[in-house]
Amino acid sequence: MLRVEQVTKRFGGLTAVDHITLNVGDTGITGLIGPNGSGKTTLFHMITGFYTLDRGRIYFQDRCISGRPPHTISRQGMVRTFQHTRVLPFMTAMDNLLSAAPDQAGERLCSVFFRPGRIRREEEAHRERAKEILEFVHLTPLSHQLAGRLSFGQQKLLEIGRVLMARPRMILLDEPTAGINPTLIRHLVNILRGLTARGIRIFLIEHNMPLVAEICEKVFVMDSGRLIFSGLPAEARQDARVIEAYLGREDRAA
Amino acid sequence: MDYLLHILIVALIYAVFAMSLNLELGYAGLYNFGHVAFFGIGAYTSALLSLAGLPVPLGMACAMVAAGMAGALLCVPALRLTGDFFGIATLVFAEMVRLFFLNERWLTKGPMGLPGIPRPSWVGTGIAAMPMFLVLCLLLTVSVFLLVRWVAVSPFGRALKVVREDEYVAQALGKNVFSLKTRAVVAGSVLAGLAGSLWAHYITYISPGDFTLNETILVLLCVVLGGKGTNWGPVLGAFAVVFFQEALRFLPIPADLGRLIAPLQGMVYGLALILIMLQRPEGVISEYRRSRVC
Ligand SMILES: Nc1ncnc2c1ncn2[C@@H]1O[C@H](COP(=O)(O)OP(=O)(O)O)[C@@H](O)[C@H]1O
Ligand SMILES: [Mg+2]
Numbered sequence: 001m002l003r004v005e006q007v008t009k010r011f012g013g014l015t016a017v018d019h020i021t022l023n024v025g026d027t028g029i030t031g032l033i034g035p036n037g038s039g040k041t042t043l044f045h046m047i048t049g050f051y052t053l054d055r056g057r058i059y060f061q062d063r064c065i066s067g068r069p070p071h072t073i074s075r076q077g078m079v080r081t082f083q084h085t086r087v088l089p090f091m092t093a094m095d096n097l098l099s100a101a102p103d104q105a106g107e108r109l110c111s112v113f114f115r116p117g118r119i120r121r122e123e124e125a126h127r128e129r130a131k132e133i134l135e136f137v138h139l140t141p142l143s144h145q146l147a148g149r150l151s152f153g154q155q156k157l158l159e160i161g162r163v164l165m166a167r168p169r170m171i172l173l174d175e176p177t178a179g180i181n182p183t184l185i186r187h188l189v190n191i192l193r194g195l196t197a198r199g200i201r202i203f204l205i206e207h208n209m210p211l212v213a214e215i216c217e218k219v220f221v222m223d224s225g226r227l228i229f230s231g232l233p234a235e236a237r238q239d240a241r242v243i244e245a246y247l248g249r250e251d252r253a254a
Numbered sequence: 255m256d257y258l259l260h261i262l263i264v265a266l267i268y269a270v271f272a273m274s275l276n277l278e279l280g281y282a283g284l285y286n287f288g289h290v291a292f293f294g295i296g297a298y299t300s301a302l303l304s305l306a307g308l309p310v311p312l313g314m315a316c317a318m319v320a321a322g323m324a325g326a327l328l329c330v331p332a333l334r335l336t337g338d339f340f341g342i343a344t345l346v347f348a349e350m351v352r353l354f355f356l357n358e359r360w361l362t363k364g365p366m367g368l369p370g371i372p373r374p375s376w377v378g379t380g381i382a383a384m385p386m387f388l389v390l391c392l393l394l395t396v397s398v399f400l401l402v403r404w405v406a407v408s409p410f411g412r413a414l415k416v417v418r419e420d421e422y423v424a425q426a427l428g429k430n431v432f433s434l435k436t437r438a439v440v441a442g443s444v445l446a447g448l449a450g451s452l453w454a455h456y457i458t459y460i461s462p463g464d465f466t467l468n469e470t471i472l473v474l475l476c477v478v479l480g481g482k483g484t485n486w487g488p489v490l491g492a493f494a495v496v497f498f499q500e501a502l503r504f505l506p507i508p509a510d511l512g513r514l515i516a517p518l519q520g521m522v523y524g525l526a527l528i529l530i531m532l533q534r535p536e537g538v539i540s541e542y543r544r545s546r547v548c
Pocket of ligand 2: 042
């Protein structure tokens, strides 16, 4: 589904991502782990078009997407969240979801004026779907609340809901469980499982190793910009290089 | 009576002008500091064409087209810049447009300005035309109000807000940020062109001095004071600012101080703008007033 080939990103003298090649096949949930600063977020930025590549190519569903702007990549069905939660603070939870609906005729000005009936029907359908998603992430009572006033955990859920609204084929989650409590983590895991059941592929950056072992079918490990392991989570925990990367330095991942 | 009509007409024209800026500032979050350029382009286009003998309504339509095209032209370079730099680019653009009005004498008569701009034939001429001109302004203002509200509640208006809130999120959700911003600026420019052409046909005399940074600040004040991102805010702001400005004339100010008033006024408006942005950025009517837990 997603193939990354020989991808490199430099910031001045620092090579944040160094000749990474990886293949996220048709796996349900794939994990990307590695110590802080190992280049995981940078790699996500490159996959989703937010950073340009210094080298290499990226394929999504066998189409080359490197060099495309973020919005076209998103429209092809690869939608991401951000490491630091980014809801639309001054819009309601409902509007946060509605604005994520894909390919809205109502975003074209001519349709706004000349095809009001079609837009009304489309909006009704989106609203129904948004309600289902709010139900799914347990935010129904807060649908008219401004997103900026939701708690941190609720914002995380809203962000996942918003990604769903975009009808993705694959979602990229950058540390979805960072800073949320264990109950919410369970809730999130259920949500993610529900998504894979619907055929959505998930690629996520995660620091919580037991969680990775629990939910990921496959895992990639990065260290200092390089890929040092790919395979089953259980094997990763026994791999000498992975252990060294995590234990052999001060800045152990939290 | 005529004076009241005059104030109402000016307020309505400013309401249209403010609503056009609100599309960019309130919805798309674009700080356009050169909005007066499109007002000016509308005014000059309409004035020149009707002076050349074209019917006034046709001149007004052309004014809107010309202003819209100028808006698109500005977007190509300016929207590649972000945040503050966009503001600076628009400021420079407005200055360039003003210098064009000032220096291209073959077209604009330069600093002499364009006198004798005709009014639409059916409203009449001179003082007698005022009531009908008010009706014309009222009709256009109401139409623009309904139009802007229609756009604002549409998915297009919502997408503009997404861009305003967070450009990265907008991109991650598949929105073409450049295209959305361009459409907002073009729509805003078209309506500013309409306001400008109304102004030209009402005042019947325009010169480059009418289209300076002062006017941009005034219209920014209308939008920010009234409440950006709301439907009624810019209208309310326009009436408040225009009435305040006219009320100043009745203050018993000694004649030799009069000379100081004009530049002082500009300063006061600028200061008011800064104070509102610091103290109550949402203006009198808040966009978020209806959101609560339920
Ligand atoms: N925009 C940037 N400019 C300069 N350096 C950056 C930038 N983004 C990331 N880096 C650097 O690249 C390295 C990898 O960062 P990042 O991808 O955020 O790591 P991770 O997500 O694995 O913690 C870090 O050393 C970071 O400081
Ligand atoms: Mg990171």
